[in-house]
Amino acid sequence: MSLELFVFYVLAGVAVGAAAMVISSRNPVHSVLFLILTFFNAAGLFVLIGAEFLGMVLVVVYVGAVAVLFMFVVMMLDINFVRMREGMLQYLPVGALVGLILLVELGLVFGTWALVEDVTPAFPAPAPDQVPNTRALGQLLYTDYIYLFQAAGVILLVAIIGAITLTLRERKGVLRQDIGRQVARDRAATVELRKVKVGSGIQ
Amino acid sequence: MGFDLTPVLPELFLLVAGLVLLVVGVLTREGEAARVVATLSVLALVIGSIIIAASDKSPQLALGGHYVADGFSAFLKILLFVGAALAILLAQGFLHDRRIARFEYSLLVLFSTLGMSMMVSANSFLALYMGLELSALPLYVLAAFDRDNLRSTEAGLKYFVLGALASGMLLYGCSLVYGFAGTLSFDVLADAFGAATAERPPALLPLGAVVGLVFIIAGLAFKLAAVPFHMWTPDVYEGSPTPVTAFLATASKVAAAGLAVRVLMHPFGEWTAQWQQVVVLISIASMLLGAFAAIGQANIKRLMAYSGIGHIGYALVGVAAGSERGVYAVLVYLAIYLVMTLGTFGCILLMRRQGQYVEQISDLAGLSRQRPMAAAALGVFMFSQAGIPPLAGFFGKLLVFLAAVEAGLTWLAVLGVLSSCVAAFYYLRIVKVMYFDEAAEPFDTAVHPAVTGITAITALATLFFIVWPGPLLRAAGAAAAALVR
Numbered sequence: 001m002s003l004e005l006f007v008f009y010v011l012a013g014v015a016v017g018a019a020a021m022v023i024s025s026r027n028p029v030h031s032v033l034f035l036i037l038t039f040f041n042a043a044g045l046f047v048l049i050g051a052e053f054l055g056m057v058l059v060v061v062y063v064g065a066v067a068v069l070f071m072f073v074v075m076m077l078d079i080n081f082v083r084m085r086e087g088m089l090q091y092l093p094v095g096a097l098v099g100l101i102l103l104v105e106l107g108l109v110f111g112t113w114a115l116v117e118d119v120t121p122a123f124p125a126p127a128p129d130q131v132p133n134t135r136a137l138g139q140l141l142y143t144d145y146i147y148l149f150q151a152a153g154v155i156l157l158v159a160i161i162g163a164i165t166l167t168l169r170e171r172k173g174v175l176r177q178d179i180g181r182q183v184a185r186d187r188a189a190t191v192e193l194r195k196v197k198v199g200s201g202i203q
Numbered sequence: 204m205g206f207d208l209t210p211v212l213p214e215l216f217l218l219v220a221g222l223v224l225l226v227v228g229v230l231t232r233e234g235e236a237a238r239v240v241a242t243l244s245v246l247a248l249v250i251g252s253i254i255i256a257a258s259d260k261s262p263q264l265a266l267g268g269h270y271v272a273d274g275f276s277a278f279l280k281i282l283l284f285v286g287a288a289l290a291i292l293l294a295q296g297f298l299h300d301r302r303i304a305r306f307e308y309s310l311l312v313l314f315s316t317l318g319m320s321m322m323v324s325a326n327s328f329l330a331l332y333m334g335l336e337l338s339a340l341p342l343y344v345l346a347a348f349d350r351d352n353l354r355s356t357e358a359g360l361k362y363f364v365l366g367a368l369a370s371g372m373l374l375y376g377c378s379l380v381y382g383f384a385g386t387l388s389f390d391v392l393a394d395a396f397g398a399a400t401a402e403r404p405p406a407l408l409p410l411g412a413v414v415g416l417v418f419i420i421a422g423l424a425f426k427l428a429a430v431p432f433h434m435w436t437p438d439v440y441e442g443s444p445t446p447v448t449a450f451l452a453t454a455s456k457v458a459a460a461g462l463a464v465r466v467l468m469h470p471f472g473e474w475t476a477q478w479q480q481v482v483v484l485i486s487i488a489s490m491l492l493g494a495f496a497a498i499g500q501a502n503i504k505r506l507m508a509y510s511g512i513g514h515i516g517y518a519l520v521g522v523a524a525g526s527e528r529g530v531y532a533v534l535v536y537l538a539i540y541l542v543m544t545l546g547t548f549g550c551i552l553l554m555r556r557q558g559q560y561v562e563q564i565s566d567l568a569g570l571s572r573q574r575p576m577a578a579a580a581l582g583v584f585m586f587s588q589a590g591i592p593p594l595a596g597f598f599g600k601l602l603v604f605l606a607a608v609e610a611g612l613t614w615l616a617v618l619g620v621l622s623s624c625v626a627a628f629y630y631l632r633i634v635k636v637m638y639f640d641e642a643a644e645p646f647d648t649a650v651h652p653a654v655t656g657i658t659a660i661t662a663l664a665t666l667f668f669i670v671w672p673g674p675l676l677r678a679a680g681a682a683a684a685a686l687v688r
Contacts, residue, residue, distance in 0.1 A: 147267060161310060
């Protein structure tokens with residue numbers, strides 16, 4: 001058994017085992033931790049097939065952002081996961097049947113797989129053995145695919161505008177820091193000098 | 204291929220305008236921002252239409268072949284821009300009355316229009332998907348724009364969840380086509396699936412690509428609100444703020460229909476037999492459901508939802524023909540549909556009692572005595588939508604049915620005529636309620652000039668289309684010829 005194969009089986013085995021733990025562990029926090037383990041192993045698999053960029057992105061985006069967000073949600077919202085799973089056994093047979101039918105259908109479709117003859121790819125990609133794939137992705141993303149890359153950027157901008165439109169509310173009675181006002185304050189507006197007579201207070 | 208940005212000018216202009224207006228909206232004083240941004244957005248859309256009208260109509264690829272500008276896209280873009288500008292103008296009074304006038308409304312419409320314009324110019328499945336998402340995301344937000352209103356937020360959420368599902372189906376279809384054809388570009392696909400040439404045997408359409416095509420049609424049918432993917436339509440149309448419904452019912456549908464025509468006629472143009480039956484089925488189901496389900500409706504926005512489903516069914520009759528005549532008929536139909544529907548929503552926005560917008564059909568009673576002009580306009584739109592000559596709606600239907608008969612689908616045209624007879628019942632019922640029923644309460648006399656103006660102009664256009672149909676028919680003819688090469 002070559003070393004590469006050995007590493008593959010270790011990574012794949014741990015990934016599958018951890019994925020099973022994600023859906024079977026009783027404590028939701030444990031589920032998220034196992035999810036992170038799954039992501040790490042999947043990233044390892046990507047590195048193994050020479051797609052180091054995807055491996056890095058998987059760790060940065062999924063572990064760094066998504067899983068941590070999950071963790072926050074799980075810890076902050078009081079969701080009773082045991083109750084959510086109550087009906088699972090009841091629905092399992094029907095769900096499994098639907099899944100099986102879908103699998104068979106897909107198998108039938110892919111059984112006939114044959115690429116259309118002499119298609120010249122419209123957007124040729126550089127061969128993976130000539131450039132490291134991070135650079136290859138960058139070269140494609142910012143040249144042939146610049147349109148889609150920018151479009152994705154606009155979609156994200158719209159998502160931000162939409163989120164703000166739907167959720168931002170001007171609340172009354174909230175103390176906000178307004179640096180402009182702080183700087184513009186002068187002594188006359190805030191401090192008042194009074195002569196106080198002995199034996200009487202200030203009205 | 205050089206990096207020529209000239210063909211993309213309309214989109215670039217709209218994008219830059221959107222970004223600038225975002226800053227303008229944030230920096231302008233709160234009370235003014237909505238009005239200022241709305242005015243400037245309309246201006247931007249008008250300038251965008253002028254840029255397109257003045258541009259070169261010969262097919263031009265840009266941005267790595269993902270984008271194509273031709274006569275077909277130019278025709279649809281002008282329709283979309285005009286529709287969006289009118290939707291912004293229609294909205295201002297309504298938003299003000301409902302106290303939800305914020306500048307984001309115009310911006311979201313602007314960005315959605317940008318997405319629609321990218322949709323009709325898409326020349327690869329990736330560009331198609333990006334355009335679709337950019338057009339849909341602002342629509343979800345717009346549907347929930349009246350965020351303190353339960354129905355509006357419900358509409359937004361429903362639209363979002365079902366829209367995500369439809370996107371999933373569309374992407375699945377795209378990936379299947381990619382998996383079996385090895386390319387996402389429409390041009391290369393058209394070449395690979397194209398007619399046999401001297402040096403090449405006839406191409407085969409792999410089974411996987413057919414399955415993918417069906418999924419793509421399903422995803423697009425959702426955007427079109429065609430049966431059986433129409434479930435979201437009545438609820439979303441009823442819950443959304445009325446001007447948003449107007450935008451959803453017009454520009455969004457026109458863009459999706461344009462996209463569907465391009466996908467079916469360009470990469471799969473040689474395979475009419477493969478997709479024709481699917482389109483015919485969707486078309487018949489939409490026409491029948493649009494005709495029968497609308498009869499029982501009491502809310503005029505729900506009625507317009509079903510009426511829109513029916514109209515998409517008629518437009519799909521032209522698509523099913525799969526010929527240049529068919530595409531031409533669809534384009535004319537869409538243009539007329541856009542004008543009629545915007546006008547109808549203008550009339551709905553005119554219905555106010557004691558400052559409240561009313562939307563029940565029974566509320567229309569007595570409109571003819573109190574507001575004869577508004578009643579006349581709504582009457583024109585209803586007769587036109589029913590397809591009664593000599594109004595514009597009749598010619599749309601006529602062209603579509605003629606194209607179907609020419610393509611040998613006579614029975615489909617007959618079904619269309621029969622279902623439009625059924626549909627005429629509920630259109631005429633509205634006219635009856637307006638003219639013959641006793642009114643309960645008077646309507647408000649204060650009106651917003653923009654709404655009145657748009658209603659009047661669209662009503663005149665619908666009424667007098669027969670006098671001067673030349674420009675629209677010529678433009679649609681050129682656009683259809685550009686697509687079917």
